[in-house]
Amino acid sequence: MSIDADVILIGAGAGGAVVAKELGELGVKVTVLEAGPWYGNKQWKEPNQHRGSVSSSNPSDLDVNLLRHQYNRQENTMNDVVSGRFRFGPADRRQSVWYRNIPEHGMAWQASGVGGSTQHYWANSPRAFASAVDDWPISYSELIPYYEKVEHTLPVQFAPTTSKEELFYYGAEKAGWSLIDTLNPTSPGYRPQPNAILPPNERLMDPNTSLHQLSHMEGCTLAGHCINGCPYGPSVDKVAKRSTNVSYIPLALKTGNVEIRPNTFTTKILTENHPEEGVKAIGVKFRDTWTGEVGELYGKAIVMAAGSIENPRLWLNSDLPSNEWVGRGLTNNYWDWMTGVFDEKDLMRILGNQNVNPFVGHTSAARLDYPGLGSIQPSGLSPGLTSFLTFGFSQSGYASKLKQSPDVPWDLQGRVVGNELKEWMDSYRNTLSFLILTDDQPNKRDGVTVDPFVKDEHGAAPVIQYTPSKQDTKKRNELAKITADILRKAGAKKIIRTDWPANLFAHILTTMRMGFVVDTNCEAYQVKRLFIADSSVEPNSGGGVNPTLTAQALATRTAEKLAKKYFS
Amino acid sequence: MQATFRALTDSLVPSTRRIGYESPINITDMGVHEYLIYGLDHYIAIQEQLHHITLPLAYPTAIMLDEAATQLVNTGRAQASPQIQFPGGGMFSRLSREDRIQTLSALENLAFDLYLLPSPFQNNGGLIKHVIDALNRFAMFGYYSEWPAYGTTRLYPPDDRRLEFFPWGWQQVGYPGVSLGYRDFRGMLIEYEEVKAKEVD
Amino acid sequence: MKTDPDVIVIGAGGGGPVIAKELGELGIRVLVLEAGPWYGNKNWPNPNENRGEEKESSNPNDLDGALYRKQITRLENDMNDFVSGKFRWGSADRRRGPWYRNIPDPTILWQTAGIGGGTIHYYANSLRAFPHAIDNEWPINYADLIPYYEKVEKTLPVEFAPTTSKEALFYYAAEQSGFSLNKTLDVTSSGYRPQPNAILPPNEHLMDPNYSMEEISHMEGCTLSGHCGQGCPYGPTYEKMAKRSTNVSYVPLAMKTGNVTFRPNTFVTKVLTENDVKRGKRAVGIQVRDTWTGETEELRAKVVVMAAGCIETPRLWLNSELPHNPWVGRGLTNHYMDMVTGTFDEETLTEIIGSPSINPFVGHTSGARLDYPGLGMIENIGESPGISAQTLFAFSEYGYNSLGESNQEMWESRGRLVGSELEEAMKGYRRTLTLSVITDDEVQFHNRVELDPHVKDEHGAIPLVHYTPSEKSKMRREQLVKIATDMLRKAGAKEIHRSDLPPNYYIHLQSTMRMGYVVDTSCEAYQVERLYIADNSADYNSLGGPNPTLTTQALATRTAEHLANKYF
Ligand SMILES: Cc1cc2nc3c(=O)[nH]c(=O)nc-3n(C[C@H](O)[C@H](O)[C@H](O)COP(=O)(O)OP(=O)(O)OC[C@H]3O[C@@H](n4cnc5c(N)ncnc54)[C@H](O)[C@@H]3O)c2cc1C
């Protein structure tokens, strides 16, 4: 059988891009299939309007002006989950999004496209807690060199302080926490976020350089658009926020061994029963999202990096050997959100400034880690996202209809509407919000299955279900209390805990876990030459921290193992 | 829809008017546009739960042609004529013959915004190529086979059709039609037994 | 049949009736199920209008030549229309649409449902494979096949085609191009020869003006009527029709054994299996659906033979959820055909063949050939006007001649002809010689029949068919087209047209259930005991180029022997 590339890689998101670059550097020929569009590439000048070229493999196709034009930083254009550029759907936005059945209130927040969900991620890149990795089939010390390699490549830096961080540090100190100056926290404490964001340009505070000029120079401008796509920098590979489409993808293209094909949805893994190897992956079937045409590509190894929902869906829709853990054990850090409102007087005193201005600086630039519970991180979003995430998205119902408990350290819980909403939003500039990440434990009943009744153009649709355990809920409550305490100590006048629904999927991991579905090289136990390289292979939620750096470190390691096994 | 298909066959098959032939069924394309419509409307039969459906393709095909023609005109790749040749027709029927062919060619190369096409063609490149090809073939088979000669029965179910006159397409190309045989035997170049015998040696 | 048959055969096309007759002669009781109608059987006097009173027929007296002649009208639209013709791929009831196959490309898929299957309209060219394509490729040898070839050649019987004008011109052209006559059945070097056709030799009185054509058409022997493609109803009785489609050759012989029953209008929708503790899966019966009434039924037998053709056999396997085998439906070959047509002027013709026109509609539809081992072959084709117009001038991957580049060196026109161009070309119809180019195309895994994931018809998920030639196959076709063009030019053609057919032209379908991959050398499925295959799908490759049916019939003869030895 003729081979189209050494390795066929599915998904150009957080993990996929890393594998492409690492394999390319080892001289392995890779074809990457990405379901979504490619922004900032001259082969697709109007990626949402026309199907453009089939693929690109030339680094000189990348164009930062085009990227800037397309990443227009408007929150609705970019992040509307139905029609935004960062939605999970085909490039042609007149077509609807790819359906997922979430039979609870909730949402899956993912982005398709070259860069995947890192296009809108906040670039928070902490390592997993060593205590959580203790439960893995590989050791923490084995991971360290790969963490280091990714941190160096992206690169990762501690975030600069702006007003919201200063307010957080102030509150944290008042609440009795101290600074932990490490990448490997073992005890609770606060610290700046390790972010995959270039440091601010040295001339940022120099009034002789206009912000316009700065935005075309290297370094973060503290524009606060992390979630709406960051296009600032002199060239694509030097854009400030290090989504993989500006970090690993340009490096992959430079190896000369990587071809990337956007608008190409993989619908099936093809296998063969080999007399010696047993069931082995030999190729993929795909569908062009513009024309609906289908095709097949064959390689010596296949890497799935389609994310924690599409990987199991693809496995199941491909009728790969049954494994009761495929799709199961999903964790999502059981997120919550809490917001405090401050008085201008207090702010003047603490910050020397009347406002917090949550939209300034890295979207999240500081954190408090609590091994055993999880972590919390002050975060600042644009107004539309703030209003809907803080006041519109709750599993508690409407705050006004709820009997608010006097025993809790927050004033309000649930949805806020009407006049009350307006009042809260009037104080938008004086709010400090926290994202709460729980150390939730994998549970077999949670995860991704395929819908027996609903199909879309790519096959049976995924069904996603998640119910936190009592233990997870307890941890989340603990973290909420700590957050409220910090807010209160910093002087917040009013505190709302949104109580997000459990089925909010933004960190989506552990659905194809190492030790259950894949071995320690991330090769599937039951299908040879099939590797997985994204957040789905993580054995647990890392102790309650942001998952991407860990997925990327593992992907680096997997690329090395794969090349050694099949291409040395 | 009729007008669009007339415009289509007018661009694909010779016009009887052009060659000065009075068609017995009094339609310039020998009714081949109706043949296309019949063919398309009986082409895809599928099962949807309890229903066995024959998917009518003719109407969406007509819309597709008009939509494609409109896109060509809007992008300056074709020109609409102000003169109405096929009353009741859409944009496709207002193009010159050459531009109609241009439209078909662009469609089969998918050089279009496929989203604007009607279902089931929307973003369905394979089906578009398949059907555009079929339009060409159907038109010619309709024209040069005996189909037009079913005359007034031509649109009846196949078993109820009757030949009413000698097929004009056959007459034009000199095909004698159904024959019992021809006395054109020029001998056998080799005989089987000859070869078999050789094999035995 | 009142009791369960010993063997059920699915499909009464090129292969099915052969295995039925062979088994019947060994005293094994066979039930053949055929999805389409039966022409020329008194049990179905109006086979397209109503379902008739009988379900099946096993008595040779039911066969009726006069009825056959009435039904086979030889009108090209009535017989060959893909949507409503009697020889379409669809149910007997022509008010309904044909059975749908999804082929997302320009395509002609030319198959017939009915007793006789594809042989009702085939040209009866009955070629042995090229020995070099069998030896060292197939898991069996050419020598193994020879006795079976001989048996089929004798039974049908096969005879070299008589020369009519178009053959005379063909031989002249071949000589002019430097080829010589190849008097053999086992081709090892290039050369021309008459087609070995399963057509009875012309009646000795054919040229005798004292016999009317009407009389001759009721006598034994070919009348050179040229209706091979529209069905040949000429002969004294049903079983003595000139063209030896299986319905008039093997079917009557099978019925005469007294052990074989044929049941038309019966679509097999599933192969039933049982798990034998010791021996694994084995076939025990089938499920059918009556195409007139929609009634379903299960039938049991000791052995099941699939002979439903290269598309339906794998579809049936897949819809029956038989064990996974990556090669089921894979490796499809179709001889990647092309057509080159030369138009001659009257003087040239008078000089060469002594008459001013060729009259391509006279004589065997294809009576002469040029074999070219390593590339494939070239044969002449003389079809009726409608079919000629549609295959030669409407069906092309080149697009429209009028839109193509004007500097055609090799051909005066290429691709589709429309309007007055078409008219011109068709005006020369009587003076055309068409050469069909038939390529020795390579087996490719990606060429396939699979189930459409979205669309079903009344028999289950429909087949999706896909074919793209390999580079080598393309090169071979190009070379053959050059040779064909050269032949026409040397013979004095004034205008040469190349159709440039799209790759999805299915006349010869082969190798979708390949020997050595899906079935063993006895054509029994590796993974399902008591399940055999006896149609073109069991071929290992495309035979080097020769037309496939004789090889299928030889294999079916051989399979019958192996099957009977093993189970009876
Ligand atoms: C608002 C938000 C903020 C976030 N911030 C952070 C943060 O600061 N730090 C952090 O660590 N994490 C963050 N995350 C999570 C982070 O984005 C994801 O964990 C990470 O991107 C997951 O990587 P992945 O490779 O598993 O999947 P993805 O990055 O989602 O990549 C999967 C890719 O595969 C493609 N794909 C899917 N199916 C197919 C298919 N069948 N064929 C072809 N291609 C396919 C998709 O289009 C996608 O591009 C955030 C998430 C959200 C929603």
Ligand SMILES: Cc1cc2nc3c(=O)[nH]c(=O)nc-3n(C[C@H](O)[C@H](O)[C@H](O)COP(=O)(O)OP(=O)(O)OC[C@H]3O[C@@H](n4cnc5c(N)ncnc54)[C@H](O)[C@@H]3O)c2cc1C
């Ligand atoms: C125009 C034309 C000319 C040709 N000329 C030649 C030639 O000269 N020489 C040559 O060698 N080949 C020729 N062929 C090819 C030839 O027709 C095929 O190779 C041959 O018929 C294949 O035999 P088969 O048994 O594989 O399939 P088929 O003949 O297609 O038989 C399959 C049978 O099974 C039936 N069936 C399918 N599914 C089911 C089901 N589920 N239940 C019940 N019944 C079912 C079908 O109705 C059909 O009758 C020609 C083909 C065409 C189109």
Ligand code: SF4
């Ligand atoms: S030319 Fe063909 S159709 Fe004719 S009589 Fe001979 S075999 Fe029959």
